[in-house]
Amino acid sequence: LFDNPQKISPKLNPSVVESCYTPIVQSGGCYNLDLFAPNVEQKLDYTGTIVCSLGARYKAYCSDVARTYFIDPQEDQKEAYGVLSEVQDRIVKFMKPGVRLCDVWKRAVDTIEELNPSLRSNFLESCGTGIGLEYSDPVYTICQSCDKVIVPSMVFNVRVGFKNLKKLNSNATYAILLADTVMVGSNNSEVLTNLTKKFGEVSYELA
Numbered sequence: 034l035f036d037n038p039q040k041i042s043p044k045l046n047p048s049v050v051e052s053c054y055t056p057i058v059q060s061g062g063c064y065n066l067d068l069f070a071p072n073v074e075q076k077l078d079y080t081g082t083i084v085c086s087l088g089a090r091y092k093a094y095c096s097d098v099a100r101t102y103f104i105d106p107q108e109d110q111k112e113a114y115g116v117l118s119e120v121q122d123r124i125v126k127f128m129k130p131g132v133r134l135c136d137v138w139k140r141a142v143d144t145i146e147e148l149n150p151s152l153r154s155n156f157l158e159s160c161g162t163g164i165g166l167e168y169s170d171p172v173y174t175i176c177q178s179c180d181k182v183i184v185p186s187m188v189f190n191v192r193v194g195f196k197n198l199k200k201l202n203s204n205a206t207y208a209i210l211l212a213d214t215v216m217v218g219s220n221n222s223e224v225l226t227n228l229t230k231k232f233g234e235v236s237y238e239l240a
Contacts, residue, residue, distance in 0.1 A: 053097065056085070058077070086212065117193055124140050134173065134182075135176070139177075164188050186218075
């Protein structure tokens, strides 16, 4: 894809498109949701989930997207995914100029507490960071302790996830990760990596 980005659009010049990092694919209970997590040499295993992350750089500016895929999902997995998707949707809508990043974090936690408090302990410690010329700007981390204020035209990697989840009536563990590149406008936010995350389009029945 990075060798021939014109598969996406004929307007993309290969000389200004490159990868931010080696694409990450995780499955089979071996999940590390940290940025730049290493790939593990193992066969793809769908007893849990399949987590995929991809970062691209265009004219030196970075973007990021991550999706989680389910094979023969159980109802508890569908519920957990629905909560995480709602968390991401709500905080993206909440991200406007003048809002503190710690308040964005609080909105995420409040949503989990409202929809399914049992998932709170599985939630990641942050909801992403600023992104631009740097893939990750830790000064602008969406977390409990960051009181930085959002201003127009800021861009964030809004990255939310649940770790160490257990399938109901099973010993299998799994994780769920969603990430999108979001630009804050003067009145609202725009998701730049507008790829589908509807459960019906990231889940597959093989049984």
